[in-house]
Amino acid sequence: MRLYPESALSQLEFDKVKNLLKEHARTEYGKNKAAELRIHTRKEYIQLELQQSHEYKLILQQGQYFPNDFSHNISRDIKLLSIPGAMLGGEQWLPVRRLAENTSNIFRWFDAERREAFPALAKVIEGSYYEKNIIALIDEVLDESGNVKDNASEALQKIRMSLFRKRNELRRVFERVVAKLNKAGYSADIEESFSNGRRVVAVFSEHKRQVKGILHGESDSRKTAFIEPEETIDLNNDVFALEHEESREVQRILRELTARISVYASLLKQYLDIAGEYDFIHAKAKLALDMNGQLPELADRAHVELVDAYHPLLLLYNKTAGKKTIPVTLTLDDKNRILVISGPNAGGKTVTMKTIGLNQLMLQSGLLVPVSPLSQMGIFKQLFIHIGDTQNLEFELSTYSSHLLHMKYFIETANGKTLFFIDELGSGSDPNLGGAFAEVIMEELSRRHSFGIVTTHYLNLKVMANHTQGIINGAMQFDEVHLQPMYKLIVGKPGSSYTFAIAERIGLPQHLINRARKLVDDDHFKLDRLLNSTEQDLQQLQKEKKELAKLVKENEKLKKEMEIVLDRERHRQQVELLKQQNRIAEERLAYLKDMERKLKQVVLDWKKTEDKQQVIKNLKDLLFKRKEEIVVNKLAKKVDQKYKELNQAIEVGSLVKLKKNYQVGEVKEIRGKRAIVQIGLLPMNVDIADLISVEKLPEPQKEK
Numbered sequence: 001m002r003l004y005p006e007s008a009l010s011q012l013e014f015d016k017v018k019n020l021l022k023e024h025a026r027t028e029y030g031k032n033k034a035a036e037l038r039i040h041t042r043k044e045y046i047q048l049e050l051q052q053s054h055e056y057k058l059i060l061q062q063g064q065y066f067p068n069d070f071s072h073n074i075s076r077d078i079k080l081l082s083i084p085g086a087m088l089g090g091e092q093w094l095p096v097r098r099l100a101e102n103t104s105n106i107f108r109w110f111d112a113e114r115r116e117a118f119p120a121l122a123k124v125i126e127g128s129y130y131e132k133n134i135i136a137l138i139d140e141v142l143d144e145s146g147n148v149k150d151n152a153s154e155a156l157q158k159i160r161m162s163l164f165r166k167r168n169e170l171r172r173v174f175e176r177v178v179a180k181l182n183k184a185g186y187s188a189d190i191e192e193s194f195s196n197g198r199r200v201v202a203v204f205s206e207h208k209r210q211v212k213g214i215l216h217g218e219s220d221s222r223k224t225a226f227i228e229p230e231e232t233i234d235l236n237n238d239v240f241a242l243e244h245e246e247s248r249e250v251q252r253i254l255r256e257l258t259a260r261i262s263v264y265a266s267l268l269k270q271y272l273d274i275a276g277e278y279d280f281i282h283a284k285a286k287l288a289l290d291m292n293g294q295l296p297e298l299a300d301r302a303h304v305e306l307v308d309a310y311h312p313l314l315l316l317y318n319k320t321a322g323k324k325t326i327p328v329t330l331t332l333d334d335k336n337r338i339l340v341i342s343g344p345n346a347g348g349k350t351v352t353m354k355t356i357g358l359n360q361l362m363l364q365s366g367l368l369v370p371v372s373p374l375s376q377m378g379i380f381k382q383l384f385i386h387i388g389d390t391q392n393l394e395f396e397l398s399t400y401s402s403h404l405l406h407m408k409y410f411i412e413t414a415n416g417k418t419l420f421f422i423d424e425l426g427s428g429s430d431p432n433l434g435g436a437f438a439e440v441i442m443e444e445l446s447r448r449h450s451f452g453i454v455t456t457h458y459l460n461l462k463v464m465a466n467h468t469q470g471i472i473n474g475a476m477q478f479d480e481v482h483l484q485p486m487y488k489l490i491v492g493k494p495g496s497s498y499t500f501a502i503a504e505r506i507g508l509p510q511h512l513i514n515r516a517r518k519l520v521d522d523d524h525f526k527l528d529r530l531l532n533s534t535e536q537d538l539q540q541l542q543k544e545k546k547e548l549a550k551l552v553k554e555n556e557k558l559k560k561e562m563e564i565v566l567d568r569e570r571h572r573q574q575v576e577l578l579k580q581q582n583r584i585a586e587e588r589l590a591y592l593k594d595m596e597r598k599l600k601q602v603v604l605d606w607k608k609t610e611d612k613q614q615v616i617k618n619l620k621d622l623l624f625k626r627k628e629e630i631v632v633n634k635l636a637k638k639v640d641q642k643y644k645e646l647n648q649a650i651e652v653g654s655l656v657k658l659k660k661n662y663q664v665g666e667v668k669e670i671r672g673k674r675a676i677v678q679i680g681l682l683p684m685n686v687d688i689a690d691l692i693s694v695e696k697l698p699e700p701q702k703e704k
Contacts, residue, residue, distance in 0.1 A: 001039040001364060002382040004409060011385055012357045013313055017367070020290070020316075024283035028073040029276025034283060039365045041381045043300040049284075049366025051120035054295040056285035057368065059118070067105035068278040070098055078272060082265040087255040090146035093138055096261075096268065100134045103271040106278070124277050128270050134261060141257050148250045156249045163242040170235040174199055177229040186211060197243070198236045200226040284367055291315055293368030296375035302417050302451050303378030304332040304356065310370040311355040312362065326487040328355050332451050336472045338442065339491065340465040341455045343476030348487035349455040350387060352476070353421045356453065357385065360419060380451070381417040384410050404437070411444045420445065420452035425461065435460045446470045636662045643694040650675065656691040664694065 009015055022034040040046045059066050072095040080086045088096070107130040115122045141152045150157050178201055181187045186207040194200065200216050208215065208225040214233065216226045228236060261268075287293065291312045308327040318325045326348070332339060341349045359369045363377050371377075386406045410420055425438045435458040442461065445452065446468065454461070465471045477488040606615050639662045643655075650656060654667045656677060665679035675691065677684050 001041055001361075001380070004382070004384045004413070005406070008383060008385045009361070011387055012354055012361060014358060014361050016313055017287075017358070017362060021283050021287050021367070024286040025279055026071040026283075027276045027279040028075075029273065030279035030283055033276070033280045037365045039361060041364065041379060043298060043379060046364055046366060046379065047298055048120055048123065050295055050298065050363070050368065052124070052281045053284040053288060053293075053366060053368050055118045055121045056281045057288050057293070060285055060289060066278070066282070067109050068102065068275055068282065069105075070095075070102035070275040071279065072098070074099065075269075075272060078265060078268045081258065081262045081268065084262075085255075086262075087251065087258050089254065090142055090148060090250075092146075093142055093254075093257070094146045097135055097138045097142075099268065099271050099275065100131075100138075102275055104130050104132070104135070106274065121278075121281070124281075125274055128267075128274065131264060131267055134264055134268070137257065137260055141253055148253055152253045153249065156246065156253065159242055159246045159249060163239065163246060166235060166239050166242060170199065170232055170239055173231050173235060174201075174229070177201060177231055181211065184210075197240065198228055199232060200228045202226055288368035291370045293370055294373045294375075295368055296363070296371055296373060296377050298363075299376055299378045301378050302380055302419070303376060304330065304360075304419075304451060305376040306330050306356065306359070307372035307375045309355055309359055309372075309375065311351060312358060312370050314351065314355075315370055328352050328489050330356065330474075330489065330491060334449075336470065337449065337451045338446055338465075338471045339453045339474045340442075340461055340471060341453060341474045341476065341489065342457065342462055348476050348489075350423055351487070352489050353387070353423065353453050353455065357383065357419070357421055379417075380419040382413070382415070382419070384414065384418060384420040384452075386410070387421065387423040407437075407441050411441060411448070414445055414448045414450040416449035418448075418450040418452070420450055422452065422454045425454045425456050425458075439464050442471060443468070639664060642697055644697050646693040646695055648693050650688055650691055650693050654693050655695060657694045658686065659690050659692060667691075 003009060018034055018037050021037065022031050025031045025034050040049075056066070074092075074095045077088060077092050077096065080088060106125060110118075110122050110125065141148060143149055148156065150160050178187065181201060181203060184207075186203045187201065196216070198216070201211070201213075202224050203211055205218060205223055205225045208227060211227050212230040214228040216228060218225050292310075292315070293312075307329050309329070310325050310327050315325045330339065341352060343349060359371060360377065360380065360383070362369050364379060369377075386403070407422075410422075414420060425441065438456065438458060438461055442454065442464065449470075456462070462473055465473045472491060474489055474491045477490055602615060602619050605618070606612065609615060639657060643657060643664060645657070650667060650670075652667050652670060655664065656667055656675075657664050658677075658679075663679050665677040665684070667675050668678050668683060669676040670688070671685075673688055674685055675688050677686050677691070
């Protein structure tokens with residue numbers, strides 16, 4: 001990406017983002033890559049790096065383990081491998097083995113399922129392979145501590161066996177000498193020590209001539225002398241010779257191991273780069289978690305469509321301080337390419353510009369940005385910025401001269417792939433003349449189809465933005481009642497500078513304010529007051545809109561809860577219906593099984609008995625009794641709907657129901673335990689025990 005001026009990155013505080021990223025890196029590779037973070041302009045590079053950061057972020061959020069634990073810088077050791085005749089020591093091989101093991105774990109982690117789930121991360125190891133022979137060759141020679149194994153060669157095994165025997169023999173002889181000297185009272189408190197790798201005995205200096213051997217030295221106080229006993233000289237010589245022979249054999253083995261693994265030097269360099277690349281991606285994912293970085297949609301054109309975009313550094317600072325950060329929502333496209341932001345000083349105009357610029361730089365360097373995933377961000381090939389006082393003392397340029405010099409570069413170099421930011425366009429000169437030049441500059445940038453944001457207090461630029469195609473107005477909200485900026489961008493309308501409102505709120509004398517008003521052009525004052533009033537009305541409208549949206553949301557929530565309750569009730573009723581149907585079906589099945597059993601019994605009786613008439617009677621009872629029961633049950637149901645049973649004595653004139661056939665009649669006469677009941681036209685003589693006193697229920701009224 002082409003940047004202007006050279007200080008553009010530091011003005012947008014991109015260097016601070018790089019430092020935060022560097023702190024999350026563990027490897028030298030990752031730290032260097034963070035410090036030299038590249039800003040790409042090709043979509044495939046940006047998309048790949050963004051997707052890698054997004055996939056690693058998902059791994060961290062899901063609590064998964066990614067096996068990249070290698071962080072040593074062994075680039076010099078690997079470079080040494082490729083030099084003929086070079087040799088790596090035992091301890092140098094341990095990190096090499098860990099690197100190979102780390103790579104093995106990464107390749108094993110990327111099974112078929114994970115390669116499909118994390119394709120961008122899997123692309124890092126694409127074109128490489130895991131060579132298991134590296135670990136096998138190292139393990140053949142070295143143990144876990146980096147020492148050469150006894151069985152690394154036959155010669156080494158023989159040497160170490162001889163060395164073991166000689167040391168044991170030396171130990172036994174030395175112990176006899178020490179015991180003899182102790183008995184004679186010659187030994188000092190230390191008794192024994194080592195000098196130049198040879199075992200010596202410590203004796204009092206006054207007895208050193210009584211002990212035969214080689215004097216190796218004395219203590220600082222000269223009270224103790226260190227003597228190699230005569231009995232151990234030859235053994236010490238043998239041990240020293242064997243140790244020297246062992247050292248030469250170990251070096252030969254390590255040199256041979258270096259030569260055998262040197263063929264994999266380039267592959268190990270690949271492994272080191274893979275570990276560093278995953279560390280760098282891990283750092284980007286950690287930074288994204290810190291600042292709530294998201295993956296927006298990437299468009300291969302100049303385009304800005306930000307939804308709830310936050311300034312990354314301001315978000316981190318406010319999160320630490322427990323403050324709220326106000327997001328920016330903004331769209332710049334082919335129809336509306338340039339936004340003119342107006343409003344009071346310290347209202348957040350510059351922060352808004354830096355929010356958009358810094359997020360764009362981060363996106364094109366492969367970093368996830370703190371915006372809504374619904375955002376769509378394009379790709380720019382040039383980024384120009386002009387913020388603050390940039391007068392050049394070296395060339396004796398005034399503030400306005402320097403300003404025009406920057407604007408000259410902008411209008412000469414800008415194109416449809418340029419994103420620019422200009423703070424206080426036209427300032428530093430006469431308002432009328434500066435405003436005129438500002439209009440010309442904006443027209444030229446618009447004609448070149450550049451995208452950008454301009455902040456201003458000039459009314460003519462606000463008016464120009466209102467009627468010029470490709471340029472739109474925007475305003476930073478301000479709470480006039482409490483005299484506080486709200487740091488919220490409203491696109492579509494210009495903003496007031498609140499000059500007189502601020503003067504009144506801070507307590508400037510009223511007569512001075514009135515004199516200032518008289519000096520201002522009446523139309524100019526009316527326009528500023530109209531902007532002021534419009535902005536306050538819009539704030540109130542937005543407040544009411546939020547409250548309405550909240551009520552609608554609550555209504556939707558209640559509607560969903562009601563639907564859930566209704567669904568549960570319908571489900572309960574359906575379950576009850578099914579239970580009832582199942583019960584009826586079970587009763588019918590039981591009846592059919594019972595009928596089948598009885599019919600089989602009738603067939604057996606027909607075959608066995610001679611009284612065929614009795615069998616026929618039983619069959620009739622069996623077949624027609626059920627039908628009678630069904631009829632009686634239907635009648636009983638019908639009677640129960642019309643009559644209500646009473647718990648009272650039966651008397652002449654009482655309305656009664658027959659228990660057996662559910663017929664209803666009136667008692668005409670009582671004869672002892674029996675009663676004459678008039679049912680229809682026929683009187684019946686019925687046992688009183690078979691009667692129940694009832695009364696007729698009122699008929700339900702029909703709807704008219």
